[in-house]
Amino acid sequence: MELVGSFQDLLGECRKVFDSGNVVDVDQVMSLLASYTSKPEEWKKFAKFDRHKYTRNLVDEGNGKYNIMLLCWGEGMASTIHDHSNAHCFMKNLRGHLIERRYDFPTEELGVMIEKGNQDLKLNQVAYINDELGLHRVENPSHTNVAVSLHIYIPPFDQCHIFDPRTGKQNVSKMTFWSRYGKRIPFQIHEKTSPPAATAAAAWTVQGETEENTKNESLDNNVQHHPQQQAVVQVK
Numbered sequence: 667m668e669l670v671g672s673f674q675d676l677l678g679e680c681r682k683v684f685d686s687g688n689v690v691d692v693d694q695v696m697s698l699l700a701s702y703t704s705k706p707e708e709w710k711k712f713a714k715f716d717r718h719k720y721t722r723n724l725v726d727e728g729n730g731k732y733n734i735m736l737l738c739w740g741e742g743m744a745s746t747i748h749d750h751s752n753a754h755c756f757m758k759n760l761r762g763h764l765i766e767r768r769y770d771f772p773t774e775e776l777g778v779m780i781e782k783g784n785q786d787l788k789l790n791q792v793a794y795i796n797d798e799l800g801l802h803r804v805e806n807p808s809h810t811n812v813a814v815s816l817h818i819y820i821p822p823f824d825q826c827h828i829f830d831p832r833t834g835k836q837n838v839s840k841m842t843f844w845s846r847y848g849k850r851i852p853f854q855i856h857e858k859t860s861p862p863a864a865t866a867a868a869a870w871t872v873q874g875e876t877e878e879n880t881k882n883e884s885l886d887n888n889v890q891h892h893p894q895q896q897a898v899v900q901v902k
């Protein structure tokens with residue numbers, strides 16, 4: 667396959683590939699992603715960090731057929747174990763070093779979840795997972811360097827299941843974006859009449875994939891969350 671010259675080229679090629687039909691050729695997409703050599707100056711406008719959690723930053727909504735996003739990992743940050751809502755998940759390391767750890771779906775007996783394998787995702791490397799392959803969690807093992815990964819989800823989804831590694835119990839987690847198209851999403855003000863269920867759902871967000879809603883709802887309902895401050899770390 668022809669090499670992709672720039673991040674914009676990569677976005678354009680993805681649009682062509684995913685608009686051409688409803689069948690996802692996993693090898694083709696992995697080759698496409700692998701053919702791009704990360705250049706931070708091309709994507710850094712999308713890479714917005716928070717000091718307390720990793721962030722999800724929308725890059726392309728793909729005509730509603732798929733989402734491309736950058737996940738920005740501060741030092742030592744990690745996701746919870748999660749599934750992918752029957753979607754394809756492609757992942758490419760654009761900066762730093764990430765580790766992907768895989769797990770099987772818990773059995774009915776539940777219990778401690780045992781890691782069944784892991785892989786280092788070094789700069790420019792690509793990984794793929796779907797629910798048939800199992801669950802995973804992603805972590806930035808470095809305590810001195812941030813990491814940035816590009817993710818493609820096809821079809822898009824805004825909630826998944828997260829799993830407690832000590833028990834195997836699962837919960838639904840709703841996910842939102844920290845920024846869209848390079849712009850930080852403003853805080854949302856909620857009516858006091860919001861149903862309590864919304865708060866319960868917001869409290870179960872994937873670590874680092876926290877909903878903005880939790881900030882305001884925690885004030886209204888005295889729910890404890892991590893301190894939330896807008897800290898933007900510029901990628902150089």
Ligand SMILES: [Fe+2]
Nearest residue numbers: 748750755802
């Ligand atoms: Fe994932």
